[in-house]
Amino acid sequence: MRIAIVGTGYVGLVTGACLAHLGHDVTCVDKAPERVAAVNRAEAPFHEPGLAEMLSECLVAGRLRASNDGIGVVANSDVIFLAVGTPCRDNQIDLSYLTAAAENVGKGLRRGKRQTVIVKSTVVPGTTDTLIRGILEQTSGLRVGSFGLCANPEFLREGSAVSDFMCADRIVVGQWDEQSGSALANLYGSFECPKLFTTLRNAEMIKYASNAFLATLVSFSNEFAAICEATPGTDVEEVLNAVHLDRRLSYRGDSARRLGILTYLRAGCGYGGSCLPKDVSALRYYARQQKVTPHLLDAVAAVNAARPQQLIALAEKAIGCLRGATVAVLGLVFKPDTDDLRDSQSLIVAKLLQQNGATVRAYDPMISAMDDPAGARICATAVEALTDADAAIIATAWPEFAAWNWAKLCSMMRRQVVVDGRNVLTNTKFPEGVTYIPIGKHFELGHLKEGAIVGR
Numbered sequence: 001m002r003i004a005i006v007g008t009g010y011v012g013l014v015t016g017a018c019l020a021h022l023g024h025d026v027t028c029v030d031k032a033p034e035r036v037a038a039v040n041r042a043e044a045p046f047h048e049p050g051l052a053e054m055l056s057e058c059l060v061a062g063r064l065r066a067s068n069d070g071i072g073v074v075a076n077s078d079v080i081f082l083a084v085g086t087p088c089r090d091n092q093i094d095l096s097y098l099t100a101a102a103e104n105v106g107k108g109l110r111r112g113k114r115q116t117v118i119v120k121s122t123v124v125p126g127t128t129d130t131l132i133r134g135i136l137e138q139t140s141g142l143r144v145g146s147f148g149l150c151a152n153p154e155f156l157r158e159g160s161a162v163s164d165f166m167c168a169d170r171i172v173v174g175q176w177d178e179q180s181g182s183a184l185a186n187l188y189g190s191f192e193c194p195k196l197f198t199t200l201r202n203a204e205m206i207k208y209a210s211n212a213f214l215a216t217l218v219s220f221s222n223e224f225a226a227i228c229e230a231t232p233g234t235d236v237e238e239v240l241n242a243v244h245l246d247r248r249l250s251y252r253g254d255s256a257r258r259l260g261i262l263t264y265l266r267a268g269c270g271y272g273g274s275c276l277p278k279d280v281s282a283l284r285y286y287a288r289q290q291k292v293t294p295h296l297l298d299a300v301a302a303v304n305a306a307r308p309q310q311l312i313a314l315a316e317k318a319i320g321c322l323r324g325a326t327v328a329v330l331g332l333v334f335k336p337d338t339d340d341l342r343d344s345q346s347l348i349v350a351k352l353l354q355q356n357g358a359t360v361r362a363y364d365p366m367i368s369a370m371d372d373p374a375g376a377r378i379c380a381t382a383v384e385a386l387t388d389a390d391a392a393i394i395a396t397a398w399p400e401f402a403a404w405n406w407a408k409l410c411s412m413m414r415r416q417v418v419v420d421g422r423n424v425l426t427n428t429k430f431p432e433g434v435t436y437i438p439i440g441k442h443f444e445l446g447h448l449k450e451g452a453i454v455g456r
């Protein structure tokens, strides 16, 4: 099948590369010329494990290319995906990229050849069958039915996007009519996972329900972390580990086979990234438009918004005062194995520290000084960030942090305080004199003066 993918970002490019890998003929379209040029050089414009290799393979085989001629590419395609960004502006979904992209797609649709347009971007219910359908009909001069229309939300996760796409757990096919749905199902013919054929609006809602569920688990865990931090004798790690062993969540006694969902049922500094925060916001706004007060989602967002402040409060409690202190923020991207800074909670931690008068030095294995996020000094190494620092805050759960020589690193700090905002160092042995503060565990100030280790 000849496929056009409009929007060559995380979702569009991964979808394009994977479908080309499966044998389809794919052209990725983007309005950013540098992105098009990078893809045509087989360079992934962002970090995603396995993507660069797949791009090279498909470019060499002649099954994948990128272009900025959206109209021409659409005219020559059987199936057209819309995969542009749908960010949040003023708390509601901003559909301007999608409507602009849909206009071009409409101009490229051809009479007498049933092409299928598939909305892969995350959009609030009703967007595809009203707004997008209207734009496509107006700009093409055709009626839906002479072209097919689907909503096919994407569930891949950054950091494991290629394997998530190739080993999908479900494919949701929102269809205008059966013919539209079968065109999309053909495309995914080799996938063995469940395929759910449903209405366009259900497909759109399913994506929000999925992300809202994940965000709820994160905020549930973080609410317990905050309560445990205020309750002597409790530790959220032990509390939630025991919850995980519920036979409805775990294979009994086999910690290696715990359900993946449990990674969201852990304390941290909150959910971030390009999806959960903006999708929860868009859904809350949408619910209110429908005259429904989303009590639970409001609380989920409020817990998330409070978490960075709670984290820096732990550092403040340990060092006495943030004003004039130097704090190393370790990890800036929203999660490991990406270079994506969008809506990262780490950036909020860095910003709050600066607002409280601290000097921030940040280190992230994926971020260089040129990126200049959060207005903080970006260090090339952990040593540079930690030398003479009064505290370190771990804000992203990079696994490599656990492999560092913390005895050596702490010896370079002015005051040896490590706040573990992701609880990734709970098995690390710290030398005498280091104050290690995991999240979700109460600590007494008195102990800290002697440099007590709060963590395990």
Ligand code: NAD
Pocket (backbone or CB within 6 Å): 006, 007, 008, 009, 010, 011, 012, 029, 030, 031, 032, 035, 070, 083, 084, 085, 086, 097, 098, 100, 101, 120, 121, 122, 123, 154, 155, 156, 157, 158, 274, 275
């Ligand atoms: P992105 O910002 O990484 O990429 C969007 C791309 O679209 C950019 O390259 C941009 O230049 C391009 N673009 C914008 N307007 C265009 C136009 N008119 N014509 C051509 N190209 C245009 O976005 P993303 O993270 O891939 O997200 C895309 C959609 O998928 C969003 O709705 C998002 O919510 C959803 N989604 C994202 C993820 C994720 O992990 N990133 C996962 C599931 C779903």
